[in-house]
Amino acid sequence: MTASSPSTVASDVCMSLQDVTISYGSFEAVKNVYMDLPKGKVTAFIGPSGCGKSTVLRALNRMNDLIPGCSLKGRVIFDQHDLYDKRVDPVEVRRRIGMVFQKPNPFPKSIYENIAFGARINGYKGDMDELVERSLRKAAVWDECKDKLKESGFSLSGGQQQRLCIARAIATEPEVILMDEPCSALDPISTLKIEETMHELKRSYTIMIVTHNMQQAVRVADMTAFFNAEAVEGGTGKVGYLVEFNETENIFNSPNQQSTLDYVSGRFG
Amino acid sequence: MSLSTPPPINHFTERLTLHYDPGLKRNRFNQVANAIAAFFAALAVVPLFLVLIYVLIQGGRLISLQLLTDLPPAPGLEGGGIGNAIIGTIVVTLIASLIAIPVGVGGGVYLSEYAQNGWFSKFVRFGNDVLAGVPSIISGVFVYSLIVATRVFFDQSFSAMAGGIALSVLMLPTVIKTTYEGLLLVPQEMRMGAYGVGASRFVTITQITLPAAFTPIATGVVLGIARAAGETAPLIFTALFSPFWPEGLFHPIATMSVLIFNFAIMPYEAQNELAWAASFVLVIMILGANLLARWISHASRS
Numbered sequence: 127m128t129a130s131s132p133s134t135v136a137s138d139v140c141m142s143l144q145d146v147t148i149s150y151g152s153f154e155a156v157k158n159v160y161m162d163l164p165k166g167k168v169t170a171f172i173g174p175s176g177c178g179k180s181t182v183l184r185a186l187n188r189m190n191d192l193i194p195g196c197s198l199k200g201r202v203i204f205d206q207h208d209l210y211d212k213r214v215d216p217v218e219v220r221r222r223i224g225m226v227f228q229k230p231n232p233f234p235k236s237i238y239e240n241i242a243f244g245a246r247i248n249g250y251k252g253d254m255d256e257l258v259e260r261s262l263r264k265a266a267v268w269d270e271c272k273d274k275l276k277e278s279g280f281s282l283s284g285g286q287q288q289r290l291c292i293a294r295a296i297a298t299e300p301e302v303i304l305m306d307e308p309c310s311a312l313d314p315i316s317t318l319k320i321e322e323t324m325h326e327l328k329r330s331y332t333i334m335i336v337t338h339n340m341q342q343a344v345r346v347a348d349m350t351a352f353f354n355a356e357a358v359e360g361g362t363g364k365v366g367y368l369v370e371f372n373e374t375e376n377i378f379n380s381p382n383q384q385s386t387l388d389y390v391s392g393r394f395g
Numbered sequence: 396m397s398l399s400t401p402p403p404i405n406h407f408t409e410r411l412t413l414h415y416d417p418g419l420k421r422n423r424f425n426q427v428a429n430a431i432a433a434f435f436a437a438l439a440v441v442p443l444f445l446v447l448i449y450v451l452i453q454g455g456r457l458i459s460l461q462l463l464t465d466l467p468p469a470p471g472l473e474g475g476g477i478g479n480a481i482i483g484t485i486v487v488t489l490i491a492s493l494i495a496i497p498v499g500v501g502g503g504v505y506l507s508e509y510a511q512n513g514w515f516s517k518f519v520r521f522g523n524d525v526l527a528g529v530p531s532i533i534s535g536v537f538v539y540s541l542i543v544a545t546r547v548f549f550d551q552s553f554s555a556m557a558g559g560i561a562l563s564v565l566m567l568p569t570v571i572k573t574t575y576e577g578l579l580l581v582p583q584e585m586r587m588g589a590y591g592v593g594a595s596r597f598v599t600i601t602q603i604t605l606p607a608a609f610t611p612i613a614t615g616v617v618l619g620i621a622r623a624a625g626e627t628a629p630l631i632f633t634a635l636f637s638p639f640w641p642e643g644l645f646h647p648i649a650t651m652s653v654l655i656f657n658f659a660i661m662p663y664e665a666q667n668e669l670a671w672a673a674s675f676v677l678v679i680m681i682l683g684a685n686l687l688a689r690w691i692s693h694a695s696r697s
Contacts (some may be wrong), residue, residue, distance in 0.1 A: 152560030192590065194511065221593030234607045243602065271519035291588065298592050 139234045140165040140302060141186060141239040146200035148181050155181045156366035157388070161351060168324060168333045170343035170374065173353030173389070178366025179336050183304050186334065187223035188216040199343040204302075221248055223302040224295035229311055230287035232279030232294075237262075237271050240279045240290055244298040253324075257297055266291035276303065285316025292323060296331075303327065309342065321346050340390060343374060350377040352386045396658035444606035447678065454675025460671050467638055467654070476499075477673045479640050483555070483648040484677070486641060487634055488624045490559025495623075496616055500605075503574025503612075510601050520575070534564040541659050543633055548645050555648035558634025562626060566619040577608035581608065614688045621684035625677060627652035629640030646677020651677045 171179035209242025229251035355364035461688030464477030538561040658670035
């Protein structure tokens with residue numbers, strides 16, 4: 127949790143948030159976040175609803191740009207660039223930082239095209255069949271899909287759709303994959319499969335995941351960030367802030383903050 | 396608590412039999428109300444069937460290959476057909492579609508995907524609703540004074556082009572509105588997904604959002620075409636009429652609706668019959684377009 131000087135972050139740091147404050151209109155959703163997200167690791171964001179963890183996640187690939195009135199102060203350093211610099215093209219950011227959403231959202235196209243779409247618009251020139259197979263295999267959904275690549279993505283079950291969305295994100299060869307509660311709409315078996323997929327994926331990608339499921343954080347994450355929200359004087363609502371960011375083991379077994387301990391042991395509210 | 400104890404009796408808990416009792420006041424009232432509503436519903440579709448049956452009987456018996464391919468006869472002569480009017484209606488509607496579909500879909504895309512719901516988009520949407528309510532004859536007079544009276548097209552006054560433009564004004568609100576509303580139905584997650592794999596806004600709209608909204612847009616376009624094809628008032632001022640085969644886009648052109656208007660009031664039997672025949676063809680075409688619209692929206696849903 128050390129703020130380093132701009133643009134010079136340690137080489138094992140993938141993204142560095144420096145005094146990030148995100149507001150919707152005049153309402154500050156999350157305030158003064160400092161965080162160095164390590165490369166090649168899975169980082170989980172946990173915390174109660176409304177603490178701004180999803181907001182922070184979406185800020186990492188400028189998805190918040192699509193929400194009217196959302197603005198960010200501070201710096202998000204990725205690959206020696208501040209993502210919020212005026213010269214940065216958000217489309218290019220999203221090509222290198224992929225995203226998997228809460229609800230499975232396959233495109234209304236065939237399974238094959240769902241994967242090929244992202245690769246094609248990113249200028250992929252190689253063997254598309256091979257890429258589709260490789261991506262689906264990495265997302266552990268190839269066996270269920272291989273005989274119906276021409277069918278609509280909606281013909282799959284919810285869990286399969288979500289893994290299709292993961293395959294879609296992988297196909298563009300991003301460096302980072304953001305997952306916004308990827309299992310919240312899924313049954314426990316599908317959830318387990320997605321978690322296995324994530325264990326495979328972290329060999330090649332940096333993953334950040336928002337989850338409400340603390341067991342999930344324990345199972346998949348190397349690092350865990352605990353966010354909380356508190357009412358501020360004169361404010362219109364609760365403002366989120368980062369309480370503690372450490373290795374998952376420490377967060378769950380010996381947190382430094384009392385509120386973290388309360389949350390992870392279920393003594394809150 | 397023992398099961399044998401009956402509940403205390405008062406006027407609320409008095410137990411009636413569970414069987415349906417048609418003599419009960421609420422049931423009698425319900426049936427009367429039901430009958431009245433059904434009667435009005437039937438009354439509402441009676442005009443449709445009367446018109447269809449009447450046109451079918453009066454016009455359907457006249458249909459022949461000759462009627463579909465020949466020119467109308469000179470006044471006083473027998474036989475002839477409405478071939479030029481059929482082509483004319485197709486040409487004028489095609490011109491209208493070529494103008495209204497790109498403009499309408501483009502406008503709908505702007506309102507739904509680009510506009511920030513500021514005063515401009517509110518103004519455009521309000522204006523569009525007003526335009527949808529503008530009487531068709533006004534659009535005819537408007538195009539008349541703008542294009543016909545000023546002879547802007549190669550010094551021609553009445554022309555197929557002017558007719559097409561007048562009809563496009565009528566099609567436009569339908570196309571804009573259905574495009575806009577169709578795009579609003581596309582879930583935001585779909586757009587997010589496309590942005591998430593690095594699609595630009597343009598790619599997202601053309602390859603994800605518009606195809607996802609294809610059904611409502613296509614349905615709206617077909618309904619707009621069907622409305623335009625049947626219009627008479629704007630064509631009287633603009634496309635006028637011609638007893639000959641179409642000479643070009645910048646010459647007056649015959650259309651079925653104007654042919655009906657002209658021939659139905661002529662004191663000649665042959666012309667009156669052609670008006671009926673044209674009515675029949677027009678009704679069938681518009682019915683066909685409506686069925687096509689229904690088919691499109693069904694086909695993609697299943």
